[in-house]
Amino acid sequence: MTGIFDSGVGGLSAMKAARAMMPRCDIVYLGDTARVPYGTRSNAQIKKYIAEDIAFLEKSGADAVLIACATASSVYISEKMQFDIPVTEVITPSALLAAAATKNGRVGIIGTTATVENRAFENKLRQISDKIVTTAVPCPLFVPLVENGLTDESDPVPNEIARRYLAPFITFGCDTLILGCTHFPLLSGVISKQLPGVTLINSGEAGASALFRALSRKSRSGSGSIRYCVSDAPDKFSVTASRILGEKIEAEEVEIGR
Amino acid sequence: MTGIFDSGVGGLSAMKAARAMMPRCDIVYLGDTARVPYGTRSNAQIKKYIAEDIAFLEKSGADAVLIACATASSVYISEKMQFDIPVTEVITPSALLAAAATKNGRVGIIGTTATVENRAFENKLRQISDKIVTTAVPCPLFVPLVENGLTDESDPVPNEIARRYLAPFITFGCDTLILGCTHFPLLSGVISKQLPGVTLINSGEAGASALFRALSRKSRSGSGSIRYCVSDAPDKFSVTASRILGEKIEAEEVEIGR
Numbered sequence: 001m002t003g004i005f006d007s008g009v010g011g012l013s014a015m016k017a018a019r020a021m022m023p024r025c026d027i028v029y030l031g032d033t034a035r036v037p038y039g040t041r042s043n044a045q046i047k048k049y050i051a052e053d054i055a056f057l058e059k060s061g062a063d064a065v066l067i068a069c070a071t072a073s074s075v076y077i078s079e080k081m082q083f084d085i086p087v088t089e090v091i092t093p094s095a096l097l098a099a100a101a102t103k104n105g106r107v108g109i110i111g112t113t114a115t116v117e118n119r120a121f122e123n124k125l126r127q128i129s130d131k132i133v134t135t136a137v138p139c140p141l142f143v144p145l146v147e148n149g150l151t152d153e154s155d156p157v158p159n160e161i162a163r164r165y166l167a168p169f170i171t172f173g174c175d176t177l178i179l180g181c182t183h184f185p186l187l188s189g190v191i192s193k194q195l196p197g198v199t200l201i202n203s204g205e206a207g208a209s210a211l212f213r214a215l216s217r218k219s220r221s222g223s224g225s226i227r228y229c230v231s232d233a234p235d236k237f238s239v240t241a242s243r244i245l246g247e248k249i250e251a252e253e254v255e256i257g258r
Numbered sequence: 259m260t261g262i263f264d265s266g267v268g269g270l271s272a273m274k275a276a277r278a279m280m281p282r283c284d285i286v287y288l289g290d291t292a293r294v295p296y297g298t299r300s301n302a303q304i305k306k307y308i309a310e311d312i313a314f315l316e317k318s319g320a321d322a323v324l325i326a327c328a329t330a331s332s333v334y335i336s337e338k339m340q341f342d343i344p345v346t347e348v349i350t351p352s353a354l355l356a357a358a359a360t361k362n363g364r365v366g367i368i369g370t371t372a373t374v375e376n377r378a379f380e381n382k383l384r385q386i387s388d389k390i391v392t393t394a395v396p397c398p399l400f401v402p403l404v405e406n407g408l409t410d411e412s413d414p415v416p417n418e419i420a421r422r423y424l425a426p427f428i429t430f431g432c433d434t435l436i437l438g439c440t441h442f443p444l445l446s447g448v449i450s451k452q453l454p455g456v457t458l459i460n461s462g463e464a465g466a467s468a469l470f471r472a473l474s475r476k477s478r479s480g481s482g483s484i485r486y487c488v489s490d491a492p493d494k495f496s497v498t499a500s501r502i503l504g505e506k507i508e509a510e511e512v513e514i515g516r
Binding site for chain 1: 291292293294298299300303398399401402403405406408414415418419490491494
């Protein structure tokens, strides 16, 4: 059994990828909706939340955990956090994929303001190769666009917002862009329209691959059950998650860190 | 001395109005940024937050408190919460103003999804007059637009989003619209462009008037000091608040409910 957590629905992109890779693995998904969004909190607060989220997943039977949230992943790395079970995150595998994908050595990064400010993807890329040049742009309106379902390629609103955010990458001339927030793959169509020919790195998928490698064959072989747990307002989560997953799910409320 | 609180920066519209009405009143403003946004939480959580926020303000010396957040105001009313000091909210005074302003008896309401779902403004209007007909529309993208500074009347993005949200009010034919979220007055220009001739009720201003009436003359006569307290990430709050207020402010971090 494995655990996957995010502050809300963003990590569902990673969960979808994990389920496709390991259809028989039992999964507990935790959305820490009582404390969403993590991106505006201080590192000290986020560190406390990560410890409490992982403690819950471990108690629920997880053999390994994926932090399916770039903000939490960056805090996990910068604070050098340690746990009893294997913990994977979305930054390292995304940076490795981007470094392998780029041909011209120019990699763009988009994320929440917190993720761009803490430079986690850039630092990791620099560790991997000193030949890669990066530019990072915060896209704070992408998360509310996804949460409110404004993701259609033909809709002028997400297109105009994407045009403004992504213009620097045209000047920069990157051939690879890291979608450094697990919400962003839902805007892939809109993003590709602005940056045709650029390889998009889905950080949720990258994180799911890292999780796959962290799990033993035994841990991956279960009944393929999925439990959706949230720390507040399960009905609201169920509605948004059902829309994102394209299937009806029902979340249960759990106590985190109390 | 008085206390004003919101989950974040939204309540600053009420604080600005309170300062204009009572320039010598000492004010403690609390932004509960560790737990923003309230609009997505359950009533039980919000009730706990309100009690903790008011306890902090009372301890800081406030003689009366304004709940400058429509979501928290609606929970305060529906849960019939009681405190040792006078507590005012934004819903009752907004509904009274709207009832006085409307000539055709048709009042529109916009707010966050939580505020529209709990029908607090409608219930209050119905208590005031059974002749008023209402329509309410949730505008979930307005808060992120304000938080990210996309409030310009000439910007196609807020205009297009406002056009979609506000179209039902043209059909409905209201002459008065309650801006049922303390963030929304910052989008007044954009909203008026879609609904020319409609009277906009600023719930922050309405709340400030109610606070004025709840305070004794002595409580209103101080040195005109303002203290900005937040429960997390004071730097981020200071940047956004300075932009909204048009003057440089510095927030201090405080512990709430721990």
